Amino acid sequence: MQVVGPIFEIRALRQKLSGSVGFVPTMGYLHEGHLALVKQARVENSAVIVSIYVNPAQFGSGEDFGSYPRELNRDLELLREEGVDIVFVPSDDDMYPAEFSSWVDVEKVTERLEGASRPGHFRGVATVVAKLFNIVQPSRAYFGQKDAQQVVVIKRMVADLNMGVEIVVVPTVRESDGLAMSSRNIYLSSRERQAATILFKALTLARQLRQGGEKYAEKIRRQMTSLIQKEPLARIDYVSIADAETLEELNLIDRPTLVSLAVRIGKTRLIDNVPLE
Numbered sequence: 001m002q003v004v005g006p007i008f009e010i011r012a013l014r015q016k017l018s019g020s021v022g023f024v025p026t027m028g029y030l031h032e033g034h035l036a037l038v039k040q041a042r043v044e045n046s047a048v049i050v051s052i053y054v055n056p057a058q059f060g061s062g063e064d065f066g067s068y069p070r071e072l073n074r075d076l077e078l079l080r081e082e083g084v085d086i087v088f089v090p091s092d093d094d095m096y097p098a099e100f101s102s103w104v105d106v107e108k109v110t111e112r113l114e115g116a117s118r119p120g121h122f123r124g125v126a127t128v129v130a131k132l133f134n135i136v137q138p139s140r141a142y143f144g145q146k147d148a149q150q151v152v153v154i155k156r157m158v159a160d161l162n163m164g165v166e167i168v169v170v171p172t173v174r175e176s177d178g179l180a181m182s183s184r185n186i187y188l189s190s191r192e193r194q195a196a197t198i199l200f201k202a203l204t205l206a207r208q209l210r211q212g213g214e215k216y217a218e219k220i221r222r223q224m225t226s227l228i229q230k231e232p233l234a235r236i237d238y239v240s241i242a243d244a245e246t247l248e249e250l251n252l253i254d255r256p257t258l259v260s261l262a263v264r265i266g267k268t269r270l271i272d273n274v275p276l277e
């Protein structure tokens with residue numbers, strides 16, 4: 001496994017690869033969720049490239065860029081075990097030199113949900129992913145369903161800007177009690193970790209109500225909201241039942257639907273979602 005920092009070096013390595021290249025962009029502090037993407041990329045491609053980069057451009061001013069967990073040596077060990085070929089670990093100076101002034105702004109699908117709660121977040125995500133695609137030139141890129149709106153945004157960008165990359169979406173990996181794996185779970189105290197199960201409980205309730213025949217989104221939203229409000233440590237940011245493609249809120253569930261939510265547990269903001277048919 002080769003570990004490279006400078007952009008010119010990974011370009012040179014990429015040129016030597018023949019066959020398909022699977023690419024997994026991450027911010028590191030890897031867990032089984034990330035590794036599910038890597039495993040699938042390993043099965044489906046001749047070579048696998050993983051990037052580890054905590055992208056400053058996608059964090060807001062009051063957010064956790066400075067304290068975001070970083071543990072590069074452990075990450076590299078895990079990636080070596082998965083048979084990854086190249087790990088790209090760029091520096092801020094290389095990615096965003098002082099004169100940097102070009103941004104990718106995906107409109108409409110970024111207006112709601114995470115985009116509404118975290119202004120500028122998806123501009124940072126789309127820009128760094130476009131840069132990484134230009135540098136790595138992957139055949140396929142792997143993203144987690146965990147960040148459902150990110151998937152919608154990246155697919156829109158790839159289609160709109162004619163990027164020749166196939167986007168592969170991998171199901172959310174969960175802890176045994178249903179909590180979606182996330183690097184940010186490390187922030188939770190043991191009491192908060194227990195309270196955090198309320199997200200998946202609310203999503204499970206939505207799925208059960210839908211399976212029971214409920215087709216009015218507002219009824220499901222209300223029941224999810226009142227369930228979450230019973231958890232004293234939880235504060236709802238949003239509970240959404242939306243068209244899975246446009247992310248517009250639905251009245252009637254009559255198409256592929258995304259149930260998603262953002263909830264603060266103490267100071268930690270967690271997101272999760274389930275798709276509904």
Ligand code: AMP
Binds near residue numbers: 025026027032173
């Ligand atoms: P991050 O390091 O948080 O930027 O995540 C890198 C990639 O891993 C993104 O495509 C995420 O959606 C994906 N990912 C993170 N957590 C999970 C999870 N629990 N299950 C599946 N994919 C995940």
